[in-house]
Every structure is written in structure tokens, then in C-alpha cells.
Amino acid sequence: MTALTAAVHDPEDYSARHLSVLEGLEAVRKRPGMYIGSTDSRGLTHCMWEIIDNSVDEALGNYCSRIDVTLHADGSVSVADDGRGIPVDAEPKSGLTGVELVMTKLHAGGKFGSGSYNASGGLHGVGASVVNALSARLDVEVDRQGHTHALSFRRGIPGRFAGKGPDAEFTPASGLEQVRKVAKKTTGTRIRFWPDTQIFLKEADIARESLLDRARQTAFLIPGLTIAVRDERADGEAAYEEEFRFDGGIGEFCTYLAPDEAVSDVLRVQGSGKFNETVPILDDEGHMVPTDVERRLDVDIALRWGSGYDTTVRSFVNVIATPKGGTHLNGFDRALVRVINDQLRATKLLKNSDDPVTKDDTQEGLTAVVTVRLPEPQFEGQTKEILGTSAAARIVSQIMGKHLKEWLTSTKRAEKAKARAVLEKVAGAAKARLAARQQRETQRRKNALESSALPAKLVDCRSEGLEHSELFIVEGDSALGTAKLARDSEFQALLPIRGKILNVQKSSVADMLKNAECAAILQVIGAGSGRTFDIDAARYGRIILMADADVDGAHIRCLLLTLIYRYMRPMLEAGRVYAAVPPLHRIELTNTKRKRGAKKEDRYIYTYSDAELQRTLLDLEKRGISWKEPVQRYKGLGEMDADQLAETTMDPRHRTLRRIQVEQAEEAASVFNLLMGNEVAPRRRFIQDGAQELDAARIDA
Template structure:
């Protein structure tokens, strides 16, 4: 990695002496974002998973059955496994032990050749060494060949610590130390690291829930692997422990992910395929030689259809999640559409004159986990989010097509009934899609004959510039009247909605389009809906949800966000959807000194929560300031006059907006499904648990 040592102002005075070369782990410490993405909590979590993934690769190879992750109270992270253990013998070229080599050299490891791992998650050989470079202290213990071998590092440099913890005295020294004897059959690796706070932000931390979610996911993907998580960062409480093991593999994962009642049982599809590719292979002399190799790709798919409308498809390559799909998912989709169309024709559920069903119809209500395992997968980009290995599409399509056709044509009574139910569900989805398309086309023809395609209740702005324009979706006509006076008509548009819109979480596309409020929102934004939504065509740069600061207002925001999440998700992904934050209280000061240039608003203080109100009143009391009693509490936006609404909620100079991100929308959608879905029992349990936490003094009665 080459970098400039200083800015050179004279173009003629620029020579090789101005260049510097960062060797080894220096490059990692100089530019950590290149290797772990960021130096906040996300980057720290990435470091933890680099170490865990090494143990997971041992489990993928069948050498490891248990992984223990411990979040220690001192901020360190420890990962233990019972795999083969990192090699402790000396690597002849470098003269270093295997442990020291993989911990100090970039692109060193057992995943480049053809002998160590047939499938792995780590491909670049930088994981352990990057974590080592970014750690104030890292300890490694390896059980192998009848001994425990230990070595420690400070910021990537091997040596000896004279006490526990990262601040102990340190003496640089290379080489492993045998600390004790163990049985020859006992093998495994233990890695414990303390993040270097010179690199990471002070508040960088590992979220327990994110760790548990991914640990659960990994345990699903590797049947028989036990993953234990222990969090000792619980002050004054017992450490939190949870253990995951799923012998059913992705079949259990599919059932876990499914949000609705089943139409079919979980169908497990497995198979293999061979393909050839030319890859550079490291020969005995250390040279990379292009070689044609025979590869085997293993396919393992679990899927089931449910009564709902949502689609949940998770795809993985060697336990690496591929959220943006790739060639394996393309082959899966193609096989589903082809086979189901053939069966619908043969069972006469589709007539010869009918249009074939499309992917959208087949995926409605489907929950699926698609996994493939292969050596050295080719990904598009560095993030490993999209599989690029072209042969995966053909092999997955063949395996899934063959097994799915066998299920749909089965003569067994139970499977025959389930296959019929699946085909009828897909056919009904196609009919609903065609009906919705016909309705949209009718609406478009109707709009073309009218003078304006926009709803009459829209109060539009004068500016057509996308950068500044804002659309406020306002709850109720009373708030609309005040908002008209409070807005800047140059760039702020208003669209009122009446009460609570349709719950689109459990409604079809056709029902959503029939709802006047939903249709008006989609029409005003002007970028389409669902798979046809084009964020570049949106008429406004921001969409701001402005509802009362009460339970009903929160419910309305949740309904609106669910509409955006299901049918206009690119707006959320682009960070263009916001929630206005109106105040709850107004404090009117009574002893304000009149200063030249002071505004009338200076004697008012707004607070946005009960806790903030109590803090503010306590601070005012300390300063000897008095206020008018009682403090005004707003029950809705309609109680404010235009000046107050502008200053607190609409004027860009003073207001507070909360940007809604996709990860927040997904969490909200899960809670919304719990509280507003078809399942009554989980909702009753939620209400019963939460009843004890209710503050009765906050109920208006």
C-alpha cells in the first residue's frame, strides 16, 4: 500500500522521496476502514466475526463441533473451538510457526490452496491478522499434538506480557511457548483480543442481540454445531448465556423464519453438480499458475408456502449470507417459475390462453433458505453480498427443478393435497396481480382524461427542485389547517390523511390499491409501487410523516411506514423518509429579561418527553427562573398555532427530524406483525407481559 507522506504544493517538486510504503500490518492500522468497514461498533463486531468465522470454517470441514463466544466484563472478546487447532509447526519459507504466520502476515492461511478446506467463508486470508493489528492485546492458545502452545501480541507484534490485561508490561519476542500438556486427542484454538482504543471509537461495543441472531443463523446452517454465547458485561447480575444447536439444519431455519400458517410442509431439496473453471493455483515454487480444476457444488434448499403474502428468502454461500442474491438465487427463481408453470398447465389451473405466472406470483407466501457450498466462490465486489460463480445458476436450477417436479407430481396422498394447495395459491396470486394491473390501467386512463393527476386535497409547493422539496403527510384536517399557515409554500407540500390507513401488512396488492389514502400517497409521490417503484421519479426529495405525539400518532406512523416498506422501500433505503418530532410540552417563562433583538419565542421552551421536561424544570429552578403553571401539554398538532408549529416542527432552522432507515423499518414491521397480524395468542402474551410496566398515571381517564 503506497501513500503520500505530506502534501506537495509545488508540482515540479514531486519525486519518489515523497512516497512511503506501508509494510505488513502498518497498512491495516493506517487505513482500518479498508479492512473492517469502520471503527465504530460495526467494525468491532466485524473483528469478532473474523475470528468466529475461522472456527466456523473448521465446523464446515467437519472438524469442529462446538464454538464458545465470551464477551468478558473487561471489554475483551474470547472465541474457543474444538477444531484441529492452528498449525504450530514452522512454515519453511518464513521461518515462523503457523500461528504466528496467520496472525502477522496478510493473505496467509489455509484457504488459498486445495488441501485444507473444501468450502470456507474466509477467502482473502486477512481476517485474523487484521484483528491482531487492531488489538491492544491478543492472546492465542492452541491445543495440538499433546501440548498447549501460547503466544501473545500487542498491536500485531509478538511478545510476552508480564500480567493480565492490555496495559501490562510487554517484551517483544517471537515464537510459541508450551504452557502445559494435554491429551493427544484434545485439539482446539482459543483467541482472546482487546480492541485498540487508539483505533476504535470509545463507545464502540458489540451488541448482544446482533451476536445472538447471527450465532443462531450459523447454527441453523451447520447441523450438529453447538454455538454458545456468554455475556459477562452484566453489572451486578448473573452473566447472560444462550446456546444454539439445530440438528435439523435449514429445515428448522425455514420453519423459524416462516411468519404464517403453512400451506405445505417444509420441502427439503438436496443435490450436487460438477463444473470446471480456470483459477490461479499456488504451485510448489510459490507461483500462481492458471489451472483448470474440477469443482463440486452442493445444493441444499428448504422451502414452504404459507397462507400470507410476504416473501422471505435467505441465501447463503458457505454460510456467508448473500442478501443481494446472485447466480444461485437466479437459478432457484428460474426453476420455481418454470416447473410451477408446467404443472399449472398440466393440471388445467392455467388455460392455454392464459398468461404464464411470473416470479412475483410464485414467491407470494414463500419462505425459503437457499444454500450452496463450493470451494473458492467468486463474489461480485468485496462485500460478498452477491455470488458471481456462473455455474451455480445452472446447477441450482437443475437440482431444484428436478426435486420440485417430483413433489408436485407425487401420488402420495398427503403430498398430492399439499401440491394442489400450492398450485392453487400461485394461480390465485396471478389472478390478483392481473386484477390489480387492470385496475391500475383503468386508473391511468381515467387520470389521463382529467385536468390534474394529483388528488384535490394535496396542497402542493411552488418549487420543482428535488433537493429542497418536502412532502408532509399530515394526520387530520385540523392539523392541516395550522400546517398551511406554518409551512413555507415555496418548497413544503402537504397531504392530509384521515385517521389510520389500511393495514397493508395482511392485505393484498389489490386491497391496497382500492384504499383511497394509500392510493393518494402513491399517486402524489409519483414513482409507482412495488417492484415497479422508481425512486428517481419521486416528486419530492423528502417525505415527512407528521402525526401527533401520542399512541394514535405512533400507530399511524407505523401504518404509513409499513406502506413505504412494502411498496416504496427504495425511498427508505435512500434515507428520504423522515418522522417529524413535535413537542409534548411548552414551558412559558415569566421572568424573562427583555433584551434588544430578543424574539417573542425566547420566553418559551419546548420539551419532547416527560424525562426532558423534568430535567428542564430542575435546571430552570437552579437558575432561579420561574414559569407559568401549569405547563402546557399538547395532545395534538391541532392545538398549536401556526407560529408554534413552524418553530418546533416544520421550520428547517429549528425542527428535529428522525430519519427512518430500512433496519428500523424491518424491526418495526416485525413488531407490527405481532401486534396487528392474524395471530391472536402472541398478541395476548405481549399485552399480558407489558401490562405490569404500564404507568397508570399517564392514562387519561
């Protein structure tokens, strides 16, 4: 492992001589955060667990039955196990003993091949060597082959200390020293390290409770393993000691984690699957060769439902916690939702017309421990918080789905009753969720209307549901008066705006929020703005822009669409934004022959542009139909009476709406920036270049 650094101020004098190469453990000391995350208490705790995890890996392979962890009064930490012991013979290629190799070389250890560990927690091969590099002193003792072999290190350099502690005189030296004899069958490893004060912050410390929690957790995950914790740091007090051993495994862990009364017994799901993976492997010549390897993944899951509402799900890979989940947890969630939905419909607890239950519904009151074991899992980062092995999702989903379905369809009386109770609990959770959502929508509408923060001119509708509700953003107070009489008050709400709103493409967020009209629109829709916009919180199913049919009306629509596109884009993407299409002219016919009972509106023809008016008049003239002169031209929506506005623009049975959608996001963003942005020159060129190509019939005027 190498790292390149450079520190030069003059670009003209920057050459290869300014580059420095950090070899081996130098890179760790230079950039410790890359390996342990931080140099505070969290990073120090991480170092301790890198050493403990090596002992845990021995326990996973059934080579170790006891691990002792001691927090010493001088700030050092020691970890001892009764495993096989780190190899003490010489490694052929490097000539170093196994102890010195794993303690001084990054990416060296027994977890990269196929013979030492089938499952491991320390997977990056940098654990012990990184801790060594960041320690002022590290002592290793290994019991093997009838002797105790010892070696010490100072900041990653092997040698001998003349006394106790990191301040003792140090002499660099390579090779192990046999310090005493032991029984030939006695094996194990003991490591003690003193964190380097040059690296770690002065206040860095290991919290006892954190250590106890994880030690307990690890003992749950490896049945039969004893983990003893001893804390000698209390001044003048006896050392604190506690041991953990659980033979019941994760089934016992699930019961321990459960906070409520059980609805079901603990269900244990176990199985395994195989998958192929292409990995680089060192050949005999030291070259990395891509090789297809068959992997085995073991799955062990314990779960139970309780009477409460909280969800507790813990996931692990080779006993290493994955607090942010990963592919194994994705597979678990997928199987849980799929199988329970199928069974709810099979038992008629969920009708075919009902929406499927969600992940949150299935996991209400659930306590689960999801563990997988596999060689060389792919983690996202050294801290191993997320599993990235893609095959884990498929295998876990298949095994979980099979066992859960068998349990839910069991014909045994006790299991059948508890499975029914679980299904009813999930169905009840789904009904409660839908009822709560409906109540929130109703309350949100009610609270918004009662709030003085909302515009006083908002004329809301009575409907509580979002599916059919519509918000008309109306141009002008005069149009509002007519629209009040023309609307269906059950589901059509009105919000008037004064003229042309702020062009938000040219303005900052602060300026947009200061603008009364823009702020009113955001408040009435009630779903936030920008990144925080939540389309599910919108108070209306549709937003309809209703402006005059002239050029000014078109400009107002453009300004409103700019606001929606920039700050409420999900509404556009969901197809919930429309433009009303009001007429520009009304032609009153004078000599038409109307049948008895014909509707009054048959006397009128509405046109929507000057070009359409001219074509319509020519057609009437050819047909010998006369009309009243002059043809009425609407100067605005306020000139229309309520019947005319309802008939032409607002009544869903007769109106025409144009749905505004964003089909190509990048192109739309470019057009908005071109037409509404700060740069004038590109807009002028666009208008000049396109003027000759414009179809006059398409002008919205």
C-alpha cells in the same frame, strides 16, 4: 499487501521520494475501512465474526463440535473451539510457526490450497491477521501435540505481556511458548482480542441480540454443532448465557423462520454438481500459474409455502449469509418461476393465452433457505454479501428444477394435494396482482381527474385500459375545440398547450417544473420524470403530438420531443410517442364525375406541404380536372371543422401517424444537444453546412 500514499501540495515538487510504502499489516491500520467496512459497531462485530468463522470452518469439516463465544466486561471478545487447532509447527518458506504466520501475514491460511477445507466461510485469508492488526492486544492459545502453545500480539506485533489487559508491559518476541500440558487427543484454539481504541470509535459495541441471531443461524446451518454465547458485560448482574444446537439443519431453520400456517410441508432439495474454474495457484518456485481446477458445489435447500403473503428467503454460502443474494439465489429464482409456470399450464390453471406468473407470484407466502457449499467461492468484496461464482446459477437451477418438478408431479396422494394447493395459491396470487394493477390504473385515472393539481383544460377519455388510450397534446385552445368534436371520447384524451413550451435542453430541472405547460404534461401522464420515471405508471398507452402543419408547428413538436426525450425517455424507447400528420391544404374539386353514393370526401384532396401541393395541382391540370380557387390553406388546426380533422388526423381508420423512436441513444443525445442546447456556434455551423444539401421537398412547412 502494500499500499502507496502521497501528500504533496506543489505539483512541480512531486517525485518518487514522496511515496510511502505500507508493508503488511500497516496497510490495515492505515485503511481499516477497506478490510472491515467501518470502525463503528458494525466493523467491530465484523472482526468478531472473522474469528468465529475460522472455528465454524472447522465445524464444516466435521473437526469441531462446540464453539464458545464470550463478551468480557473489559470490552474484549474470546472465541474457543474444540477443532484441530492452528498448526504450531514451522512453515518451511517463512520459518514462522503456523500461529504466527496466519496472525501476521495477509492472505495466509489453510483455505487457499485443496487439502485443508472443502468449504470455508473465511475465504480471503485476511480475517485473523486483520483482527490482530486492529487489536491493542490479542492472545492465542492452541492445544496440540499434548501441550498448550501460547503467543500474544500487540497491534500485530508478536511478543509477551507481563500482565493482564492491553495496558500491561509488552516485550516483542517471536515463537510459541508451551504453557502447560494437556491430553494428547485434546485439540482446539482459543483467541481473545481487545479492540484498539486508536482505531475503533469510542461508542463501538457488539450488540448481544445480533450475536445471538447469527449464532442461532449458524447452528441451524451446521447440524450437530453447539454454539454457546456468554455475555459478562452487565454491571452487577449475572452473566447472560445461551446455547444453540439443532440437529434438523435448514429444514428446522425453515420452520423456525415461517411466520404463517403451512400450505405445504417443508420440501428439502439436495444435490451437487461440478464445474471447472481457472484459478491462479502458486507453484514450487513461488510463481502464480493459471490452472484449471474442477470444483464441486453442494446444494441444500429447504422451502415451504404458507397461507400468508410475505416472502422470507435466506441465502448462504458455506454458512456465510449473503443478504444481497448472488448467483446461487438467481438460479433458485429462475428454476422456481420456470417449473411452476410449466406446471400451471400443464394443469390448465394457466391458459396458453395468459401471461406467465412472475417471481413475486411464485414466492407469495414462501419461506426458503438456500445454501451452497464450495471451495473458494468468488465473492463481491471482503464483506461477502453477494456470491459471484457464475456456475452456481446453473447448478442450483438444475437441481432445484428437477426436485421441484418431481414434487409438483408426484402421484402420492398427500404430496399431490399439497402440490395442487401450492399451484392454486400461485395462480391466485397472479390473478390478484393483475386485478390490483387494473384497479390502481382505474383509481389513478379517477384520482388524477378529481385532483385540482391537474390542468383544468384536460379532456380525458372514458377508457380504463392503457392499451388503446391516447393522449393528444394539442397546440392551442382553438384546436382543442375542434378536436373535442373530432375525437373518439372512449379512448382519446386531449391536453391543450399554449404556443411554444420551454426549451428544457437549455433549462434546469427547477425551471422545467416551474413552467406551467411542462408541469401540466408531466402531471397528466402521471409517471414521474427523469430517473424516477416509471413507464408502467403512465396513464396512456400513446402520446400523440398534434401541432399545426407549418414551421411553427414543427418547432413546437421539437420542443415537446425535447421534453419527452430528456425527462420521459422510456416512452420513446418503447415506441409510444407519435406525431400526428395534419394536412396543410385542402383542394376542392369542381368537375369530377362521381358515382352515385360516392363519399363527400372524394371531392377533396389534402396535401401536406407546399411542394406536394404544386405537384398535385400539376397532376390535376394534366388530367383535366379543375378545382376551386383559391386553394384553402389551413393556418392552424382550429380552421378545420370536426369532420375534416377526424378524417385526416384523428380517426384511426384514415389518419397517418409518425412513430418517434430512438434507435441510437448516444447519437440522439448528441443531436438534441446540438440543435436544442446552449451552444449557438455549433448549431449555426450545422445549419450553414447543411443548407445546400437540403431537399426542399422534405421541408415540413
